[in-house]
Amino acid sequence: MVNLQDPVFRTAIWEVYNRKCYYCKELIQEFTNFHIDHIIYKAIIQNEPNKFEELKKKLNLSPNFDINDIINLVPSHIKCNRDKWDKVLEIETYLHHFSITKDKVILIKKKMIEIGKKFENFEKEALNEYFLLQEQSSEILIPNLKVIEEIMEIWSEISPSENDVLGFIVLEKFNEIFLKKSISDEEFPIIKKFIEFAPKIIFNTDGNLNLDIIHILYLLTPAKKAKHLLNKKIIPDIIEIYNSGNRDKEIIKFLFYCGVLEDLFSLMIKASDEKNLDFVRFLKDEYYNLISKKDEKHKIIQNRKEIIKNLTKKKHELGIIENPSSEVKEIIERLNEIIRNIMKLE
Numbered sequence: 001m002v003n004l005q006d007p008v009f010r011t012a013i014w015e016v017y018n019r020k021c022y023y024c025k026e027l028i029q030e031f032t033n034f035h036i037d038h039i040i041y042k043a044i045i046q047n048e049p050n051k052f053e054e055l056k057k058k059l060n061l062s063p064n065f066d067i068n069d070i071i072n073l074v075p076s077h078i079k080c081n082r083d084k085w086d087k088v089l090e091i092e093t094y095l096h097h098f099s100i101t102k103d104k105v106i107l108i109k110k111k112m113i114e115i116g117k118k119f120e121n122f123e124k125e126a127l128n129e130y131f132l133l134q135e136q137s138s139e140i141l142i143p144n145l146k147v148i149e150e151i152m153e154i155w156s157e158i159s160p161s162e163n164d165v166l167g168f169i170v171l172e173k174f175n176e177i178f179l180k181k182s183i184s185d186e187e188f189p190i191i192k193k194f195i196e197f198a199p200k201i202i203f204n205t206d207g208n209l210n211l212d213i214i215h216i217l218y219l220l221t222p223a224k225k226a227k228h229l230l231n232k233k234i235i236p237d238i239i240e241i242y243n244s245g246n247r248d249k250e251i252i253k254f255l256f257y258c259g260v261l262e263d264l265f266s267l268m269i270k271a272s273d274e275k276n277l278d279f280v281r282f283l284k285d286e287y288y289n290l291i292s293k294k295d296e297k298h299k300i301i302q303n304r305k306e307i308i309k310n311l312t313k314k315k316h317e318l319g320i321i322e323n324p325s326s327e328v329k330e331i332i333e334r335l336n337e338i339i340r341n342i343m344k345l346e
């Protein structure tokens with residue numbers, strides 16, 4: 001049984017299947033389009049538990065067989081995943097699939113060890129090395145994206161494959177550290193340094209905000225200790241920038257993560273214009289995160305009327321735009337989807 005979110009596992013399965021979709025055999029170009037599909041569909045445990053037990057016997061699977069066992073998992077495009085079909089296949093079809101995936105299990109496990117070793121401690125080492133470099137120079141002068149580039153350079157030396165994978169892993173690794181409620185004593189000084197260091201480079205030499213730094217900062221926000229540091233040092237600055245009229249989506253996102261702007265739906269309404277399609281996409285994902293949390297879901301249900309009213313109003317506002325661009329159309333579609341989902345929430 002594996003954790004489907006584990007970047008080491010995801011990279012390993014992707015590599016072992018030659019970065020191809022198990023179903024259509026085409027390359028999976030980007031990690032963002034990469035889905036891990038269950039051959040025996042995942043929801044069978046809830047939907048048809050008896051059928052699941054029966055299948056295990058018929059397919060000669062161990063009684064301890066887990067739906068997330070590697071043999072049951074294949075890489076696929078998001079569009080090709082069959083999870084959503086939620087149906088039981090013919091026994092012969094399963095036997096065919098498992099005859100292929102069986103041989104991959106050991107390869108994936110080997111690959112995971114290989115990749116795991118490479119990434120063990122890498123984030124600490126890389127950042128430590130980076131900050132050491134910074135300490136040695138008396139003046140920190142880093143224009144534009146230099147910081148990220150340098151960090152990426154250090155990372156790329158230990159990359160198992162291409163940069164998009166690397167980026168994904170780096171982000172996941174960061175998330176791993178920062179999503180923890182607390183940070184280890186070892187990690188803390190690195191983060192503290194980063195936060196002290198960030199204001200120096202938060203503005204580019206041309207006076208614009210360095211969005212990459214903001215991006216890393218908001219990765220830091222869920223961690224309690226980091227948040228404490230942010231509260232003292234960075235958040236007041238960012239709020240000032242926001243209050244002075246800057247509505248860049250990265251800033252809004254950052255404040256959102258810091259809990260400064262807590263109301264997702266009013267944010268969604270504010271952000272719903274042509275320029276912010278990415279941000280609306282992001283908020284949509286955040287919406288799904290919210291409804292997966294019991295308390296938050298309850299809050300949405302309680303305020304359902306009001307939320308739907310406001311979202312509908314926004315939708316109509318966008319709907320009367322003459323010759324709407326494809327971005328506007330997509331935002332309307334997304335708002336529609338969310339409204340439908342809120343109506344269905346129980």
Ligand SMILES: [Zn+2]
Nearest residue numbers: 021024077080
């Ligand atoms: Zn495919």
